[in-house]
Amino acid sequence: MSKRRESLLRALTTRHGRKNSGYCLVEGLRCVNELIALRPDLIEFCVLREGVCADRLPGEKTTVLEARKFDSLAATVNSQGILAIAKQPGYVPLDAPRKDPYALVLDRIADPGNFGTIIRTARAVGLKEIWTVKGGVDPFGDKALRSASSAQFAVSIRLAGSLEEMVGALKNLGVTRFFRTEPAEGHSVFREPELFQESAIVLGNEANGAGPLPGALPLNIPMPGSAESLNVAQAATVILFESVRRMEKSI
C-alpha cells in the first residue's frame, strides 16, 4: 500500500482528517457490504487482512495486507479485518427541493451511536433525508457509520449553520408546522393528526435538548412508566415508526 494511502487511512480516524480529505473510513463486513451495494462509485480503495474472505470487494481496488501490518493500521478500530475508504457523500444544499413529506431534524446530537442509529432507522422507514444542525456529531465519522450500518450512503444529509437557519430553509420549502419533543407535555405522537404533513420534527441534543424554536408545537411521547426520559434514538424510533403505522391499516 502506498504511503499516501497509509497516511490517509490514519488521518480518517480524526474529524479534522475527514474534513480535510473529504473521505471517510468504513469498517467491518456488514458496513463495507452496504457501501458496495449502495455507492460503489464512492469507493477509493479497500483493505483486507490476510485470511479474511470478502468476495464482493472490488478486486482491482483491494489491497491485502499481512495481519501485523493491517492491525498496525486499524489499531484503534473494530474492523473485523476489512476496511474501505470512500468519498464522503457530502451534504445536500439547504435550498434543494424536499424529498419527504416531513423533515426529521437532529439539533446537535452528540453521540455517534445515537446519530448512526437514527440514520439507520430513518432508512428503514423509507425517509430520504435527515436535517442536521452544526455543532453535533460528524455524520461521516467511523462510529456514526458503524452504528448506521452505512446508511449515510442511502439517506441524504443536510446541514444548517444554526437551528434558526434551518427553520428559515424549511419554511422556504413549504414546511408549515414545527414540532419539538418535550418530556412531559404536548401533543401526543400517537394522536396529533398533522404530525407528518408538511412538518418538521426536531429532536435535540442528549444533554440540553433542542434549541429555542419560537412557535413550535410541543410533541410528547407518552410514557406510562416511571422514567424521566427516553434515549434520543428511541424517541426518534417511536416517531419514525408512528409514520409507518399510519400508512398501514392499523388496528
Added chain:
Amino acid sequence: MSKRRESLLRALTTRHGRKNSGYCLVEGLRCVNELIALRPDLIEFCVLREGVCADRLPGEKTTVLEARKFDSLAATVNSQGILAIAKQPGYVPLDAPRKDPYALVLDRIADPGNFGTIIRTARAVGLKEIWTVKGGVDPFGDKALRSASSAQFAVSIRLAGSLEEMVGALKNLGVTRFFRTEPAEGHSVFREPELFQESAIVLGNEANGAGPLPGALPLNIPMPGSAESLNVAQAATVILFESVRRMEKSI
C-alpha cells in the same frame, strides 16, 4: 478508603468480579442519582472526586478522594467523578407470578448498550420485568447500567438457562402465545390484535437472532425503506411503544 473497598472497586469492572462479589459499579451523576432515588438500600458506598458536587449522596457512605487517586481507580470508566457501589438487585425466580400483561424476552442480547437501552425503554413504558436467557450480556455490567440509566434497579430481571426452559416457565405462568420477530414476514406489530395479551415477545441476539421456538408466531415490523433490518433496541422500542399506543386513544 480501605484496601478492601479499593480491590472491590477494581474487581467490579470484570464480569467475574461482579459475579463473585454480588456488587455492581454505577457511574456518572445521572445513573447514581437514579440509584439513590430507586434503591438507596442497596448502596454499599459512594466515591467522589474532590471538587465534584453531588449533594444527594448519602454523606455517611461517601468517600471523597483526591483527583489523582480517584482517577487511578476509575481509570477504565467514564465516571464524571462520581461512583457508587451497590448490591446487585439479583434475579426474580422463574416461577414467581408474572407482573406484566405480556413478557418481553431477550434471547442472548450481546451488546451492553442495546441491552441497557431496552431496559431503560421498558421502564419508560411501565413494564415491571424483563426475561433473559443465559449467554447474553451481564445485566449488571457497568456499560449496561450506564445505557439503562440504572433502570435495572426499577425493572426486575429473570434469567433462564435456555430459551426452552424460559418457554416452559412462561407456559406454566399462563402465557399462551409466543411471538418471535422475523425480518420480512409475519404478523404486523401494528395489526396483530393479541400481541400483548398473555403473550411473550422474543427478541434475539444481534448476529444470530432468537433461538428456535417451535410453534411461535412470526412478528414483523413493517419497513417501507430499503434497510434489511433494525437494531434490536429499535425493534424493542417499536414493540414496547405499540403497547402504549394501544392504551391511548389513538387516531
